[in-house]
Amino acid sequence: MRAFGGGDMAKTKAKIKVKIGRKMNLAELVTLYPQLVNVLMEDYGLHCVSCFAAGFDTLEEGAKIHGYDDRDIEKMVKRLNTLVK
Numbered sequence: 001m002r003a004f005g006g007g008d009m010a011k012t013k014a015k016i017k018v019k020i021g022r023k024m025n026l027a028e029l030v031t032l033y034p035q036l037v038n039v040l041m042e043d044y045g046l047h048c049v050s051c052f053a054a055g056f057d058t059l060e061e062g063a064k065i066h067g068y069d070d071r072d073i074e075k076m077v078k079r080l081n082t083l084v085k
Contacts, residue, residue, distance in 0.1 A: 020080045022073050026054035026062050033084050044068075044076060 018032055030037050030049050040046040048054055048062045057065070063073045 017084065020059070020077055020084065022060035022063075022077050023058050026057050026059060029059060030054065033080075036080055036083065039080070039083065 020029060020033070026046075026049055030040075037049055040049045044063070045066055046062050048057065048065070054062075059077070060073055063076060068076065
């Protein structure tokens with residue numbers, strides 16, 4: 001008889017991927033996907049990901065503050081999701 005929480009549980013445990021969306025909080029985004037920080041800062045100029053405001057703004061709000069329109073934001077979201085696959 002096996003004890004609860006044995007090795008089988010660890011083998012089946014998988015990291016859950018959270019889909020990135022325009023309404024995702026910036027701080028949550030960089031916490032879940034720290035590998036995207038450089039992409040957001042260098043490719044999109046969203047230096048706010050390293051700012052205290054990241055805790056309050058969504059990806060969409062941050063992007064709009066930096067002059068991105070809805071079409072640009074959709075492209076950004078699609079690319080970010082592709083990068084984390």
